[in-house]
Amino acid sequence: MNDIPVLGTARFPSPLTYFVSDQARVLSSPIITPNAPPAEDIRLEIAGPREKLFFDARTTRAAIVTCGGLCPGLNNVIRSLVRQLYHGYGVREILGFVGGYQGLDPWRGAEPIPLTPEFVDDIHKDGGSALKTSRGPVDTSIAVDNLIRRKINILFVVGGDGTQRGGLALLNEARQRGYALSVVGVPKTIDNDVAFVSRTFGYVTAVQEATQALMGAHTEAHSVHNGISLVKIMGRHAGFIAAGATIASQEVNFTLVPEVPFVLDGENGFLEALRKRILKRAHAVILVAEGAGQHLITGGKDEYDASGNLKSKDIGLFLRERIDAYFKQKGIPFTLRYIDPSYLIRSVPACPEDGVLCDFFARNAVHAAMAGKTGLVIGHQHDVFTHVPTELLTSQKKQMDLNSPEWHAVLATTGQNFAAFPG
Numbered sequence: 001m002n003d004i005p006v007l008g009t010a011r012f013p014s015p016l017t018y019f020v021s022d023q024a025r026v027l028s029s030p031i032i033t034p035n036a037p038p039a040e041d042i043r044l045e046i047a048g049p050r051e052k053l054f055f056d057a058r059t060t061r062a063a064i065v066t067c068g069g070l071c072p073g074l075n076n077v078i079r080s081l082v083r084q085l086y087h088g089y090g091v092r093e094i095l096g097f098v099g100g101y102q103g104l105d106p107w108r109g110a111e112p113i114p115l116t117p118e119f120v121d122d123i124h125k126d127g128g129s130a131l132k133t134s135r136g137p138v139d140t141s142i143a144v145d146n147l148i149r150r151k152i153n154i155l156f157v158v159g160g161d162g163t164q165r166g167g168l169a170l171l172n173e174a175r176q177r178g179y180a181l182s183v184v185g186v187p188k189t190i191d192n193d194v195a196f197v198s199r200t201f202g203y204v205t206a207v208q209e210a211t212q213a214l215m216g217a218h219t220e221a222h223s224v225h226n227g228i229s230l231v232k233i234m235g236r237h238a239g240f241i242a243a244g245a246t247i248a249s250q251e252v253n254f255t256l257v258p259e260v261p262f263v264l265d266g267e268n269g270f271l272e273a274l275r276k277r278i279l280k281r282a283h284a285v286i287l288v289a290e291g292a293g294q295h296l297i298t299g300g301k302d303e304y305d306a307s308g309n310l311k312s313k314d315i316g317l318f319l320r321e322r323i324d325a326y327f328k329q330k331g332i333p334f335t336l337r338y339i340d341p342s343y344l345i346r347s348v349p350a351c352p353e354d355g356v357l358c359d360f361f362a363r364n365a366v367h368a369a370m371a372g373k374t375g376l377v378i379g380h381q382h383d384v385f386t387h388v389p390t391e392l393l394t395s396q397k398k399q400m401d402l403n404s405p406e407w408h409a410v411l412a413t414t415g416q417n418f419a420a421f422p423g
Helices: 074-089 100-104 140-149 159-176 204-221 240-249 269-280 315-329 344-348 354-372 405-414
Strands: 025-027 041-045 062-065 093-096 154-159 182-187 227-233 255-256 283-291 337-341 376-381 386-387
Touching: 062 074, 062 100, 074 093, 074 154, 074 354, 140 159, 140 344, 140 386, 154 159, 154 354, 159 182, 182 354, 204 227, 204 240, 204 283, 204 337, 204 344, 204 354, 227 240, 227 315, 227 344, 240 255, 240 283, 240 405, 255 269, 255 337, 255 405, 269 283, 269 315, 283 315, 354 376, 354 386
Parallel strands: 062 093, 062 154, 154 182, 182 376, 227 283, 227 337, 255 283
Antiparallel strands: 025 041, 041 386, 376 386
């Protein structure tokens, strides 16, 4: 049943007027395929306000931390968390830890910021995070010492699967000490690759911004003879942004994603397909996700970021060099433009659709925490917000289904035809 841990009996009446039953569940996969093995029966608790609360708002202290890379909508989430706590439940003491998990270490981080409705009033109009962010872990013992010293009852962790694993480590440390701490996650990844979340906030904004970059890239390629625009965007493990932007722009001729390894050389390879495209149409737009083609880049030492994630080798620069060498070797004149708008895309404010999604993620996180639930991340499937156990969510990643309408739309839009094979 994937029940969510609770800190104890909820006995305080909620000030709200509508409630969700603790027994309500949603199936993670509602589709029944004839003659196929039955899908794993994962039933997720439905998110929403509960009639009884574990925490007394008059004495509750909450805190928020944002971790990992930037993503449109971080400030929207912070704002809605604060306003739901303050106006919805009457919690008056809310702190914002500065600079990701480093901020939980008093020896490394800045003093936390008191968060009030006035402080968060306009932050949703800006990109980035008003609390700043960082990658990397924190010494859980020191961090929990700090949380206990500051009498923090609720910690909201906004970040991807690494951030959520960090939140689970903090919860386990608090449990060992017998300290009642609610740790509730809000899933954040611009790549849209979090399991049990149909769409993460920031994804639609990213597709929108990437589409604008592609329109410019198409103009560049189309304005010269044999123009090639090579655009690299985010997508370490999944190509959702690349696929969405390809379909939205209708201007991409080759879309390269992590889910589909491809052949570079040979009669049926990507370079030869590009050559044929240039000779036929005299321009081409290539969109590559950062995690695509990693099998092609050999040599060099593996590098890891501060969170312990293996860094992708730079497929954009690699392809630029290989395309340049190939066309020169074939004696074909060309103009190659290399464009990487990734940092610009992720730093803009959220679009209205993502702003709405941020608000619902945040408010459901507050409802869960005030009811004394812990060790969970807010999920979203089949247009229903859910409580996903943190251990379950971090045990898997989401990738594009290559049999999905989305990927087939990419193939139809680009018309790409070169040797590729599902990984």
